Amino acid sequence: MSIQEMTREAVAAAVLEELTNVAPDLAGEDIPEDADLRDEFDLDSMDFLNWITALHNRFGIDIPELDYPKLSTIGKAADYLGRG
């Protein structure tokens, strides 16, 4: 299924899934869509990069470094990717 065919909720769920793959210790945490991942969930640079890599691999969307600030929360990430 291409991202264009996915609902926003599905994209957000996929984004969260990739996050917990990268950081399994966050599994089970309640991660609000608007929570800053790096500030509030202590995602470090490497976790973040691994997450970006996973999203890139999953959706085939290019995410340049300059766009990293646009993926600071689950919600923002879902929006960014959804624009696909």
Next chain:
Amino acid sequence: MSDLYRMPSLGSDMESATLIEWCKQPGERLAKDDVIAVVETQKGAIEIEVFHDAVMGKPLIEVGETVPVGAAMAELEGIGDGIEQAPSPPVEPPAPSGRRRASPAARRLAEARGIGLERLRGSGPEGAIRLEDVQRAVQAQAPKAPLPPDSKGTGLGMAAMRQAIAAAMSRSKREIPHYYLSHDIDLTRATQWLGAHNAELPPDRRILMAALFIKAVALTLRKFPELNGFDRDGQFEPSKAIHVGSATAIRGGGLVAPAIHDADQLELGPLMDKLRDLVARVRRGGLRASELSDPTVTVSSLGERGVDRLYGVIYPPQVAIVGFGTPELRPRVVEGEITPRTLVTATLAADHRHSDGHRGGLFLAKLAARLQEPETL
């Protein structure tokens, strides 16, 4: 010929461990270095390996069972097919006559790896311990390394880790006369270079500033052997190899610093791959015993969301830790003008018994110079 696989000693302070998982089933072939099982220690879950080709035999303990170091865990078949000697368990009562007979080469290796000769069985004349005996013990023993993380839900976890960190850091502050130096390093060029480098690459090939830091530290250390190695009872034992422990924080508390081996010899790409892999497995709890070889030095980098500078505490028996604060734009005077530049504050905490501030200062200066030429890293 069959032999027993025994609970390995992964550190002189490890007494026992709990079997979490068998990774091989009876009848499966085991190649040298294969992971045979995962065990939970007070330092977390660790994958344990075999050191010779063999075939997995009958398990002798069950998942959840806690057994002491040296206890038989499983039978191994087929040892001796092309293998001269099975690994002999490192358990033998001390010789009655006091000092153990051991060859100089065996003594040196044992001392370097913190292996007590009294625990070894000697295969030489009159029970003398030979190099080979110690090498076997080394293979069976992961060095004292920073902690692998708590893996979830084992119950041993956080408290044991906290305890281990507490012990190490207390010892450090008690025994090591630290000196501290700090130096602001201009990262403008490195940041630009890294941005340009990463712009053309997919995320899985992008490099983090942390990798540059580790490589720059490793290369610079080549000229500062007094900062790379171990304190052994007050004697400095330099290390030819440069294994950089990369301090990685664990969410919710705790810290590990698994080694990037021979960091000075790795290209940035492979170094980044190692770093990425290590961090991922810190999160998952999958660090392997063989990856816990002693780092010879530690690098701690606060990343992008930290504070200006950190003052590290040396992880014994290492003799130095290099810290990097958060890089940020700050005013700097360049050619008489106040100019915004990306700066990072690098710090060095080093063991004053083995080096002096003058050399430490030279080290930070050289490190700064290295980081001005990111393309050479």
Next chain:
Amino acid sequence: MSAEMIQTSYREALREGIRDALKRDARVFLMGEDVGRYGGCYAVSKGLYDEFGPERIRDTPLSECGFTGAGIGAAMGGMRPIVEIMTVNFSLLALDQIVNNAATLRHMSGGQFNIPLVIRMACGAGKQLAAQHSHSLEGWYAHIPGIKVLAPATLEDARGMLWTALEDPDPVVIFEHVMLYNRTGQLAADAGPVPIEGAAVRLEGTDLSLVTYGGCLFKTLEAAGQLAAEDISAEVIDLRCLRPLDDATLMTSVAKTHRAVIISEEWRSGSLAAEVSARIMEQAFWDLDAPVGRLCTAEVPIPYPKHLEDAALPQVSAIVDAAKAVLNR
């Protein structure tokens, strides 16, 4: 291999080395007892008298002290003498000149005088020459600062060491083991000078280092072959130059193998083998995984009967045993 190879003997290789030197440099002459008309006690200089004449292939009376000292004087006077002493046992009559003059004059004169002298002598046992013609006293000479001591074992070294030794501004003593003279093999027709410093690794190995030189080299290589058949990988080091010793090559080898056995035809007490052993202790102690072994000649004047002579000397089987002993096998 581009160079043409010729079949030759150790003796011929030495002779060619001398002939080269005589042709190349008018200052070179050979002097010693029966080196001329007789052709040399071991026939090394056979034919050279006819080719170069009595001035340059100079027979001397039986006066080792006199002609060795004359060689030293001639060297100071601008010549490049090769003094042949029939056997190391006779060299004791010239020891005063070698030790008190050749080795000291440069130093005592504050560097004003050099002694560019080469002394060749036969040494070693195996020809049933008994106790006054069979000894291995290289270690005595290697004890003396101011002289260099060489022990060519291979054809290349027999041919090429003399050349380099004659170019050395200081005195050089060359020991030729009597059992090597008839040894034959292939040598490049244009074989030239070889360095007179540094040991040679004649066989690479990982389990132990067999350190030897001169007459024991080939026995040791044979022993290494037997060890290989038993899955023991021996490294064989030919010291070549007994003074100065090449510590670096020795220690590199021991650092790799962790075990060493020294094989020499000297008596063990106070021997060069003792010196090599001591250096390994001093410089490579922490690399050692077994005590350094030594295999030397029995402490007896070399006896005449063949079976006793054989029993006195290091033999291949004993080398194999000594190697196994340090391997605890």
Next chain:
Amino acid sequence: MSDTHTSAGGKLHLNRDHALHLLREMLRIRRFEERCAELYTQEKIRGFLHLYVGEEAIAVGVMQCLAPEDAVVATYREHGHALARGIDMKTLMAEMYGKQEGVSRGRGGSMHVFDAATRLYGGNAIVGGGLPLAVGLALADKMQGRARVTSCFFGEGAVAEGAFHESLNLAALWRLPVLFICENNLYAMGTALERSESETEIFHKAASYKVPAVSLDGMDVIAIEATTRQAVAAIRAGEGPQFLECRTYRFRAHSMFDAQLYRDKAEVEAWKRKGPLLRFRHWLEETHMLDAAEAERIESEVEDELAAAVAFAESGTWEPVEDLLRDVHTEQPA
């Protein structure tokens, strides 16, 4: 003074300048060594110190006949030979001190004086050790077609060594240009000649090797010079080695620490009355070649030279310990 010097060889032209030169040369040696003895007692000079006092006529007489390209091989009692050969008294004294300004960088000391510039090949402290060297030096000259002479000084004690016989044989056999000069002072350390040799006429031994040999008065500088001149001429003419036995006497002990139990004072006093300086000076005065003022002037000049030499040695420097291993082997360019 004998008349032989004027007639012997007929080639000696003894004018006043040369006579005073001989006197001055012997006096330089005498005063130098007397000062050395004194400095030895003050521990300025150490090691063994063998003095030539009484034997000066031999070195001085022989050296008059050698050309600069000729060679000299001497013994451990060689201060006289070194000075007479032309080595600067300053560098010789510095050598006695062991200072690096010494003629052998201070490496040799009293017994081992070497000087390439004047071709002095020691200074050899092994009795008889220098003879084979002299043979070799002469062999090199002969093989290279050079008409040079190698002079070789040794005491009568060396005659008992094998090296003496081997060397004389080789030199005669190969007709080498060596001038052997035996300084027969009658005692090998403390052993009198008649207690160590069956044949006490040393020159007879040389003759047995077919080396032309003469015995002469070692206290007579003129006789020595004249005879040496003849011998050197014969060598240069290609006649092979020549041998001079010079009968002499050392007035002082063998070395500084010697109670001289082996000879009586009367014998020493008797020889002193025949001393080379004393006799030559009397003869010069008798023949009016030397007056008191001239004698005073020479003495004073020698004293000045000696004072300068001592000052030079005193102000000399010690070779740095870092140079300890220097000159054991030739430093090869890397």
